[in-house]
Amino acid sequence: MGWIFLAIVVGIGLWLIGSYNRLVALKNETINGWKQIDVQLKRRYDLIPNLVETVKGVMKFEQDTLTKVIEARNKAISVQGVADKAMQENILSGALRQLFALVENYPQLKSNENVSKLQEELVSTENRVGFARQFYNDIATKFNIVLQSFPTNVIAGMFNFKGVELFEVADEAQKQAPKVDLNLK
């Protein structure tokens, strides 16, 4: 009788340790995933002034767009927290897309090797941010699922594990329905 009791206690103990360690591992993976996004964002912040500096001379008449890009960059650097950061980053991505679209109108920029190199670096950085976010969101979702599932959620509550926010892609421009002007005047 005593043996059965002991076996049950040991079993529960092992399960406790296993679940706790799984939570710790996932939590750290999530933190690491977030750091990866940060690294890529930093890379983007460093590249943007370079790009603006290079195209400034030729794109004199696009001051508005250039200022918007710089402003969005500075704002994105300063904000903290997953949700706010995600929002500012989305604004910055939009501004950059606009700038790239405008570059297409300037043949001397398109044929400039420095500009194409910078453009490739920025396209790549955009992708890196996107893929780092995808990686982070996958890990974070996994962590949240384990955290909220029974019976692990009991342990999570005991040791005060908190769920993590996802880095949402929600682009303000994409959220709104496209406005079509049917006023044929």
Place this chain on the structure above:
Amino acid sequence: MNIYEQIAKNRRFTWLVVALFVSLFAFIGYLFDMYYTGIPFFSLIALGAAGFSGFMSFQYGDRMILASSRAVPLDPEDLQQRQWQNVIEEMSIASGLPVPKTYIIDDQDPNAFATGRDPANSSIAVTKGLLDKLNREEQQAVAAHEMSHIRNYDIRLMLIISVLVGAIALIADWSSRSLFRSRRRDSRSGGSAAFILLAIWLVTAVLAPVISHILAMFVSRRREYLADASGAEITRNPLALASALEKIDMAATPTSSGNQGNAHLWISDPKGSSMGLRQGRIADLFATHPPIAGRIAALKEMAYRY
């Protein structure tokens, strides 16, 4: 099957291949011992040689394969190659793996392969033709496919197999040369030696192509489908890989840097025997790669999931 089961399966299979190879060497050594010494002298030498070449292929096999396909490191100053380097780094972020070393092969046929012993020691080689013909998204898809081979430890298994199959081919070559030379010189005194050489030659010369074919069949074909699927999971864009494969298939010229020993490594069969046309035939049974049409169909089906 999930990725951990796949990795475990690849580990087991790698050991099995090494064990088979070592026993083949031991058998050859045993043949020599039977006719010459009576003590296990050659057997031990053969075992040592097998262990040594197995170790060497594990350590330096990737370099041998890269050198044999004339792959050179990328030039970061070249815009096109810089872009490929960026694509690889993007995929390493998406898959959470270390960045592999990157190589380029001066060949107009679009193709690519990955090699190495584990994710931390891996390389991806690509032909110039692939960079010329594929757009950025399609290049991403190919890179993701190769990253999946790295993540699944397919590269280690493939590495061991190509080096060992190459070693068996070498032995076959050596025994056939010494066999026919010794016959010409003195046909009487070298009787028993010639018999052993004949046995070795028969075993290895017949075995080498059969082994490489069977291994290629069992090892490569299902893994290609699997790498397609998990590559699509990395990019979330199966259609890009489908269109990349279409372009690769269309350019059905042989990849001149590919050869019998490393055919199973490439994303598409370097022999370029227009696989789409022979689909469903018996030839298809012995191909190192599944028919591209089948792979494209599977990818298009996946597109509804993302």
